[in-house]
Amino acid sequence: MPNPTAAMLVIGDEILSGRTRDANMYHLAGELTKAGIDLEEVRVVSDDQDRIVAAVRALSDTYDHVFTSGGIGPTHDDITADAIGIAFDAKVDVREDARSLLAAHYAQTGRELNEARLRMARIPDGATLINNPVSVAPGFSLGNVHVMAGVPSVFTAMVASVLPTMTGGQPLLSRTLQMMRGEGDLAAPLAAMAEAHPDLSFGSYPFQKDGVYGSNIVVRGTDDAQLTKVIAELAKILDVEGV
Amino acid sequence: MPNPTAAMLVIGDEILSGRTRDANMYHLAGELTKAGIDLEEVRVVSDDQDRIVAAVRALSDTYDHVFTSGGIGPTHDDITADAIGIAFDAKVDVREDARSLLAAHYAQTGRELNEARLRMARIPDGATLINNPVSVAPGFSLGNVHVMAGVPSVFTAMVASVLPTMTGGQPLLSRTLQMMRGEGDLAAPLAAMAEAHPDLSFGSYPFQKDGVYGSNIVVRGTDDAQLTKVIAELAKILDVEGV
Numbered sequence: 001m002p003n004p005t006a007a008m009l010v011i012g013d014e015i016l017s018g019r020t021r022d023a024n025m026y027h028l029a030g031e032l033t034k035a036g037i038d039l040e041e042v043r044v045v046s047d048d049q050d051r052i053v054a055a056v057r058a059l060s061d062t063y064d065h066v067f068t069s070g071g072i073g074p075t076h077d078d079i080t081a082d083a084i085g086i087a088f089d090a091k092v093d094v095r096e097d098a099r100s101l102l103a104a105h106y107a108q109t110g111r112e113l114n115e116a117r118l119r120m121a122r123i124p125d126g127a128t129l130i131n132n133p134v135s136v137a138p139g140f141s142l143g144n145v146h147v148m149a150g151v152p153s154v155f156t157a158m159v160a161s162v163l164p165t166m167t168g169g170q171p172l173l174s175r176t177l178q179m180m181r182g183e184g185d186l187a188a189p190l191a192a193m194a195e196a197h198p199d200l201s202f203g204s205y206p207f208q209k210d211g212v213y214g215s216n217i218v219v220r221g222t223d224d225a226q227l228t229k230v231i232a233e234l235a236k237i238l239d240v241e242g243v
Numbered sequence: 244m245p246n247p248t249a250a251m252l253v254i255g256d257e258i259l260s261g262r263t264r265d266a267n268m269y270h271l272a273g274e275l276t277k278a279g280i281d282l283e284e285v286r287v288v289s290d291d292q293d294r295i296v297a298a299v300r301a302l303s304d305t306y307d308h309v310f311t312s313g314g315i316g317p318t319h320d321d322i323t324a325d326a327i328g329i330a331f332d333a334k335v336d337v338r339e340d341a342r343s344l345l346a347a348h349y350a351q352t353g354r355e356l357n358e359a360r361l362r363m364a365r366i367p368d369g370a371t372l373i374n375n376p377v378s379v380a381p382g383f384s385l386g387n388v389h390v391m392a393g394v395p396s397v398f399t400a401m402v403a404s405v406l407p408t409m410t411g412g413q414p415l416l417s418r419t420l421q422m423m424r425g426e427g428d429l430a431a432p433l434a435a436m437a438e439a440h441p442d443l444s445f446g447s448y449p450f451q452k453d454g455v456y457g458s459n460i461v462v463r464g465t466d467d468a469q470l471t472k473v474i475a476e477l478a479k480i481l482d483v484e485g486v
Contacts (some may be wrong), residue, residue, distance in 0.1 A: 014446055016282045017415060018273030019461060025287070032263030039259045041294070044268070044285035047446075051284070074427045075447045076434035116430030135451075151449060172260060184317045187359030191319035203256055203290075204318040205263070206394060208378075218262060 003169030004064040009055050010044040011070035011080055012150055023152045024069040024190045033161055036222075037065065047071060052083035060087070060145055065166065065207035067159075070150030072139065073114040080147055081122050081140075088142055090124040098123050098138055105136040131161040141165075170222035175231045179240045182206065182213035189237050190217065197221075197230060246281045246412030247307040252298050253287040254313035255393055256321055256452065266395045267312040274402055279412035279465075280308065290314060295326035303388055310402075313393030315382065317359040323390055324365050331385055333367040341366050341381055344456070348379040374404040384408075413465040418474045422483045425449065425456035432480050433460065437452060440464075460484075 008028055014020040025042055032039045040063060045051040057241075059066045071080030085092035096120035106113040120137035123129065130139035130146065132154055139148040139158045148158040179186065183206045194202040200221040214236050217234060223228050234240075251271055257263040268285055275282045283306060288294040295314075302309045314323030328335035341364035349356040363380035366372065373382035373389065375397055382391040382401045391401040422429065426449045437445040443464040450457050460477060464470050477483075 010285075013444060013463075014448060015268075016272055016285070017417070017463065018271075018276050018282075018350065019417060020448070025258075026261060026264040026364070028261075029259055033261050039261075040289060042253075042259070042285075042287035046283060073447070073449060075430045076437055077446055097300060111425065111427070114305040114427060114431075118426035119430075153451070182354065183358035184354070184357060187318045187362075188357075194319055201256060203320055204316070205257060206316060207333060208396070218257065220256075220260065 001169065003036050003172075004039050004167070006032055006039050006065040007041040007043070007059040007063040007068065008039065009052075009059060009066060009068040010119040010150075011044065011047065011052055011068060012044075013046050013077070015044055015070075016046055024150065025153045027152070027156055028067055028069075028159060033144050033172045034164055034202075035166070036171045037166065038169075038172070042123060047077045047079060049079055049083050049086070052080065053087045056084060056087040056145060060143060064144060066145045068145065068147050069155050072120065072137070072147060072149055078119065081124060084127075084142055084145060084147055085124040088124065088126075088145075090126055091192065092122050094118055094121045094123045095123040098129060101129075101136055101138060130158050133157050133161075172220055172222060173224055173227055174218050174220045175227045177219075177231055177234055177238075177240060178213055178214065179217070180214045181238075181240060183215045186215060186217065186238055189234075193230065193234060193237075197226075200226070200230060244412065246415075247284050247298055247305060247410070248286040249308040249310065250286070250302040250306040251282065252295075252309060252311045253285065253300060253393075254290065254295055255287075256289050256320070258287055258313075259289055259382060260314050267393065267398045270309055270395070271312075271402060274406060276415045278406055278409070279284050279414045280409065281412075281415070289322045290322060292322055292326050292329070295323065296330045299327060299330040299388060303386060307387060309388045311388065311390050312398050315363065315380070315390060315392055317362050320462055321362065324367060327388060327390055328367045331367065331369075331388075333369055333385060335363045335365050335367045337361055337364045338366040344372075344379055344381060373401050376400050376404070415463055415465060416467055416470055417461050417463045419425055420460040420462075420474055420477055420481075420483060421457065422460070422481060423452075423455055423457045424481075426458045429458060429460065429481055432477075436473065436477060436480075443469070443473060 015022045043055050071078050127140035127142040134154045134157045203218045205216045258265045268308045370383035370385040376399045377397045445463045448459045
C-alpha cells in the first residue's frame, strides 16, 4: 500500500515579506518522513481570507492530510479559523471546551481572558482540538486539515500532539554517499542506477568546499538492506572509498 | 500604481523529505521586498514533471513574475527546463550560446564537457539566459518565469543578475515595536490602528524570552514618515518606551 500523502499550508505575511525565515516546513517535513507520510506539496500564502480558503480547498481535495501553520493567535490578522470555517462551510464561534482551557490557564497565570484572547477559543463546529502544551491555546483538526500555530515552539508541540493520531506508512529511509567530484562526472552511472531501481529515488546535490566541487548522492527507499546494497554498488562504480 | 506581484516555485524532493532546509525562499522574499515587488505566494513541489508544469502554469497566469529554484543541474532528476518547455509549448534543446559558455568554462578548468554537463545548455526556444557568475551554467527567463538553480550561492547570484532587469515598485518598509506583554493585551488597540490606517499592514508576532511573554508589532508601508508617526502613536497608546 502506498504511504498516505500530505501537504502543508504556511500562512503569514511575515514569511512572504522576508521578515521571518520559516522554520516549520523543515520540521514538519522531517517528522512526516519519519512517520511514513509523504509530504508532496507546500504552499505559503499571505494573511488573506480568499487566498487561504482557496488553498485549503485545493490541498484538502488533493492530499490525505493538510497541515497549516500560522494565524490562530488573538490579533486582528489571525484569520485562519474563520477561513477554515468558510472552506468547510462550518460555523465558527467560541467553543466551551476551548474556552475553559484558556480560562484555567489565564486564571493560573494571573492574566485577563479578555475579548482578544477569547478569539483563540473560536473553533469550527465539528473540529477536534489539538493539544498545546506550550501556551495552551489549542489547534484543531477539521476533516483532513490540521490547524496549528506559527510560533515554532508551539507548532512543534502541536505536531507531536497530532501525528500519533494518524496511520503512517513505511518510513522513508535515506543514505548519502559523498564524493569530491562534480555532478557532471556521476550523472551517467547515477541515471543507470535509477533506471535499474525504479522503487528507489536517487538525488544528487552539488556543493563546493574550499573551491573544490563535490556531490552528495542521496538514495531513498523503505528497505534498509536494499539501500545498503545499492550504496555499496554505487561506491564501487564511482570508485569512492568509505561508504 | 500597485507594486508588481510575484510567486516563487521551489522544486526539489530534498526539501519535501526534510533532508535540506530551504534557504532560497527567505533570500528571495527579502530581495523582492527591497525591490518593491510583492511576493504573494510560494509553492514547493517534488521533482515530478506534471506537478512542475501545473504549478508553473497556475502561477504564471496569476502573478506578474514567477521565480523558480532547483532542478537545472546535469543529473537525471534535473527536469525543470523540460517542464518549462512543456508549460510554454517551447522546444528545448542544447543552445549554442549556453553551450559555448560551458565549453569555455570546462576548457579553462580542465574538466570534460560531457553529455551530462551538456544537459545544462538545454534551454527552451525564446528564453533569455540568466548570468551565473558562480558556476557558469546559466538560468533563463521565458515569458514571466525566471528559472534559477537550487544551490543557494548560485540562486543568490542569479537573483542579483535578474532583478535589475525588472521594473519594481515602491519598496515595502517596516518598523518594529517590541513590548514585553502578550499579544492578547495589545490586540484591541492594534485592531483600531489597523482600521484607521487601511494603507498600512499591521502584524503582531508573539515570543517568549526567559519565560516572559513578549510581542513584536510590525507596521509595513511605503511612506517612511508615516511609519515613524504611526509607530510613535502606537508606543504612546501601548505605553512602551524607547521607539
